[in-house]
Amino acid sequence: MRSDPAAEQPAAKKPDRVFDTLQVLRRSFIRIGMVVLVCSIAGYYLAEPILLACGVFAGMPYMLYALLSGVQPLFPSFSRRMVRGFWLASVVLFYAGVLFCLNISLPYGVQFLLEFEGPHLEAIISVRKFAAFCLLFLFGFGIVFEMPLAMILLGRIGVLTHHALARNRRYAILALTIISAVLTPTPDAFNLAMMAVPLYLLFEIGLIGMRLGKTAKDPQ
Numbered sequence: 513m514r515s516d517p518a519a520e521q522p523a524a525k526k527p528d529r530v531f532d533t534l535q536v537l538r539r540s541f542i543r544i545g546m547v548v549l550v551c552s553i554a555g556y557y558l559a560e561p562i563l564l565a566c567g568v569f570a571g572m573p574y575m576l577y578a579l580l581s582g583v584q585p586l587f588p589s590f591s592r593r594m595v596r597g598f599w600l601a602s603v604v605l606f607y608a609g610v611l612f613c614l615n616i617s618l619p620y621g622v623q624f625l626l627e628f629e630g631p632h633l634e635a636i637i638s639v640r641k642f643a644a645f646c647l648l649f650l651f652g653f654g655i656v657f658e659m660p661l662a663m664i665l666l667g668r669i670g671v672l673t674h675h676a677l678a679r680n681r682r683y684a685i686l687a688l689t690i691i692s693a694v695l696t697p698t699p700d701a702f703n704l705a706m707m708a709v710p711l712y713l714l715f716e717i718g719l720i721g722m723r724l725g726k727t728a729k730d731p732q
Contacts, residue, residue: 533585540578547571565647569610572654576602587668602661609657610650617696617706618649652695656711663718674722688712 552567568575577599584590666672677684692707 533583536585537579537582540582544571544575544578547574565651568651572606573599573603576606583665587665598661598665602658605657605661606654609653609655612657612710613650613653617653617703618646620703620706649695653707656691656695657714659711659714660718660721663715664721667722672722674719677719677722684715685712688715 548564548567548571550567551570552564577595580595580599580602584595663672663677667674688711689704689708692704692711696703696707
């Protein structure tokens with residue numbers, strides 16, 4: 513029987529691999545900062561209040577790629593092709609969350625807030641605060657929509673398991689409802705449901721991805 517070379521590696525090499533991964537992540541964060549800075553300078557000529565946001569949103573594809581490339585040493589089974597696939601999915605999910613917020617949740621939320629205006633109450637909206645308010649929710653929705661990929665990656669390193677999440681689905685639904693209540697700009701149930709339902713669907717997609725990833729990793 514041929515011995516497994518991976519099993520014969522000295523235990524001392526494991527800290528070295530973690531150190532190398534941290535070094536790669538450090539270089540990735542430096543490059544991310546440079547990309548954000550360059551994009552922010554370009555965005556300065558478009559609108560000063562959204563200076564940093566222009567850099568973040570424009571540089572997000574590279575930021576996601578740099579992060580995935582940085583953590584790749586922790587996943588020996590991840591090929592460059594798999595990293596590119598995860599990167600493409602993460603970019604699509606991020607901008608899908610931004611578009612969902614921009615076209616559905618945010619317009620309804622702003623309209624709901626403006627309905628409080630009355631004969632003796634006038635809505636006075638600061639451009640800077642309104643821009644910050646919108647950008648905060650756009651970025652928040654984009655990050656939250658990365659949930660399926662985060663679940664799959666955490667499942668690959670053994671932090672989460674598909675069976676544990678499936679058994680505790682009711683607690684996950686409660687957590688998603690709380691997150692939706694925090695992210696939605698209005699307290700009404702309709703806007704809450706518009707956020708909670710997509711998050712729950714993303715959670716189920718994450719469970720499917722974790723199960724398929726486990727099957728591919730440890731075939732029976």
